[in-house]
Amino acid sequence: HTAARDLTSTLIGDRAGGWDLAGELPVAVLRELGRRGALCAQVPVEFGGLGLSSADNGELTAHTGGLCSSVRSVQTSQGMAAWSISRFGDPEQRRRYLPRLTGGRLAAVAFSEVDAGSDLSAMTTRIEVAGDEAVVTGEKVWTTAAGYADLILVVGRSGSGAAVAVVPRDSPGVRLTRVPHPSGCRAAGHADVRLDAVRLPVSAILGGGGHDLSMLVTAMLLYGRMSVAWGCVGILRECLRVSATHVRSRSQFGTELARHQLVSRHLAELLVAEQVATRACEHASRCWDAGEPGLVAAVVLAKQVSSQNAARGAATAVQLLASRAAHDGSPVARAYRDAKLMEIIEGTTEICQLVLADHVLATAG
Numbered sequence: 127h128t129a130a131r132d133l134t135s136t137l138i139g140d141r142a143g144g145w146d147l148a149g150e151l152p153v154a155v156l157r158e159l160g161r162r163g164a165l166c167a168q169v170p171v172e173f174g175g176l177g178l179s180s181a182d183n184g185e186l187t188a189h190t191g192g193l194c195s196s197v198r199s200v201q202t203s204q205g206m207a208a209w210s211i212s213r214f215g216d217p218e219q220r221r222r223y224l225p226r227l228t229g230g231r232l233a234a235v236a237f238s239e240v241d242a243g244s245d246l247s248a249m250t251t252r253i254e255v256a257g258d259e260a261v262v263t264g265e266k267v268w269t270t271a272a273g274y275a276d277l278i279l280v281v282g283r284s285g286s287g288a289a290v291a292v293v294p295r296d297s298p299g300v301r302l303t304r305v306p307h308p309s310g311c312r313a314a315g316h317a318d319v320r321l322d323a324v325r326l327p328v329s330a331i332l333g334g335g336g337h338d339l340s341m342l343v344t345a346m347l348l349y350g351r352m353s354v355a356w357g358c359v360g361i362l363r364e365c366l367r368v369s370a371t372h373v374r375s376r377s378q379f380g381t382e383l384a385r386h387q388l389v390s391r392h393l394a395e396l397l398v399a400e401q402v403a404t405r406a407c408e409h410a411s412r413c414w415d416a417g418e419p420g421l422v423a424a425v426v427l428a429k430q431v432s433s434q435n436a437a438r439g440a441a442t443a444v445q446l447l448a449s450r451a452a453h454d455g456s457p458v459a460r461a462y463r464d465a466k467l468m469e470i471i472e473g474t475t476e477i478c479q480l481v482l483a484d485h486v487l488a489t490a491g
């Protein structure tokens with residue numbers, strides 16, 4: 127993953143703060159990252175991907191997350207789309223769509239609706255299949271990367287089950303409205319997506335549909351949760367780096383900030399937060415790469431620990447930089463806003479806790 131890491135460093139550089147303020151990423155940067163396979167790096171080489179393990183893709187995702195959580199959000203969406211196509215698409219769909227995603231086309235994944243947030247069983251979007259045609263009707267909200275996407279994977283009810291439709295952004299009946307002024311990951315292209323009787327060939331329905339909604343959503347979110355968890359590790363590493371530099375470079379009361387014991391405690395807590403999150407992610411990625419049965423719980427645990435640690439860790443970094451982090455251009459101020467949203471997406475902290483509690487009950491005694 128070294129080449130993809132270097133490419134990410136070069137293309138993002140020190141521009142994330144400006145993109146955050148503008149609320150927009152340069153599409154050329156996203157397309158270049160996509161074309162070089164860095165946005166969905168686990169896609170096998172035969173489909174034009176880098177064929178990375180979950181562990182190596184995780185480190186790449188952490189690297190991106192440390193530089194720019196908005197780009198990392200796009201990376202999470204693209205990776206989740208590719209994973210969903212690999213998991214639920216038939217061989218022909220994999221051959222059709224995956225090379226597009228490793229060739230510079232961008233994708234988003236739409237589950238949430240106004241009245242179906244944590245409770246996705248309340249979704250009302252319909253994917254009706256009749257003969258060789260499918261019709262998609264519904265309204266999705268907060269779709270990350272939709273503002274840049276060429277393809278939107280839309281999850282909806284279909285017959286008595288559920289399906290995923292791969293909807294080209296320029297299909298008649300698709301209308302996007304950008305989410306105005308998000309509080310974090312401001313440049314990630316979040317949009318509400320309205321689908322007015324969007325007509326597609328039935329070959330755009332992954333695997334032909336007929337899935338159980340809960341199983342479908344859990345399987346698709348597996349990648350998103352893993353990716354967000356690693357992205358949070360990147361946020362923690364960046365907060366540690368910036369904090370350590372700052373407390374060595376500034377003095378108060380005649381001594382370096384780093385020499386005040388209450389300041390050192392903050393650094394120690396940040397290190398613990400980063401290391402614990404890293405270990406949880408490494409464990410989940412090991413389960414992923416080995417195909418272990420405890421994978422779902424390990425990924426939810428990693429997402430839960432990493433997002434909570436990142437939200438707390440970024441708050442600690444703001445405390446350490448004090449007035450230097452009290453403005454929008456500061457990287458830790460950005461980390462603070464971005465990290466808080468990581469406790470909300472891909473299953474809120476509370477939903478992750480419910481999943482983990484169910485896991486305890488299912489495996490105890």
Ligand code: FAD
Nearest residue numbers: 235236237238243244268269270467470471472474476477
């Ligand atoms: P609600 O479900 O209304 O929850 C409100 C509060 O109640 C939360 O604290 C929640 O934990 C708690 N709560 C709800 N039910 C329970 C319960 N049973 N027990 C305990 N507590 C509970 N969606 C997509 O489909 N695709 C995307 O790409 C995407 N990207 C996003 C990016 C960002 C930055 C954000 C903010 C959201 C994104 N979303 C996306 C939507 C996201 O998945 C939802 O916001 C999330 O699932 C929570 O839903 P909600 O906001 O409606 O909150």
